[in-house]
Amino acid sequence: MDRTVIAYVIYLLVSVALTVWVARTLSRNGRVFLADVLHGNEKLADAVNHLLVVGFYLVNLGFVALYLSSDETITDTRGVFEALSTKLGVVLLVLGVMHLANVYVLNRIRRRGAMEREQVPPVPPQGWVAPTAQA
Numbered sequence: 060m061d062r063t064v065i066a067y068v069i070y071l072l073v074s075v076a077l078t079v080w081v082a083r084t085l086s087r088n089g090r091v092f093l094a095d096v097l098h099g100n101e102k103l104a105d106a107v108n109h110l111l112v113v114g115f116y117l118v119n120l121g122f123v124a125l126y127l128s129s130d131e132t133i134t135d136t137r138g139v140f141e142a143l144s145t146k147l148g149v150v151l152l153v154l155g156v157m158h159l160a161n162v163y164v165l166n167r168i169r170r171r172g173a174m175e176r177e178q179v180p181p182v183p184p185q186g187w188v189a190p191t192a193q194a
Contacts, residue, residue, distance in 0.1 A: 062133040066142045073143075074123040074150045078116065081154050085161070086112045096169040115157060122153055 086108055093104040126146060133139055 066139045078119045
């Protein structure tokens with residue numbers, strides 16, 4: 060079997076496994092965060108969580124597939140490791156950027172909700188005072 064094909068197979072196996080692991084980890088641990096962002100609405104948190112996971116899979120697996128091809132032929136074992144380290148390193152960076160982007164957007168939503176809750180007075184007004192005329 061050609062070494063280039065071996066590198067492709069290893070790259071696909073490791074990249075898909077990493078993508079699935081990261082998506083499951085984010086889904087499991089992000090559910091609590093989403094429930095807080097969405098004010099305890101568990102059904103909505105689960106739905107948003109599922110949509111985020113599907114989008115995460117589509118973007119990352121699409122990138123893995125597009126980044127599969129290589130212009131150079133791998134001739135030795137050292138070339139296999141070099142090609143794999145470059146490709147897997149880029150995939151890991153993309154996974155990290157996607158994770159940080161998700162956390163950033165959710166944190167912005169959470170902050171906006173917290174600011175809206177703070178604008179409501181904790182105690183309803185107890186009376187009304189008429190304005191006085193300025194001299």
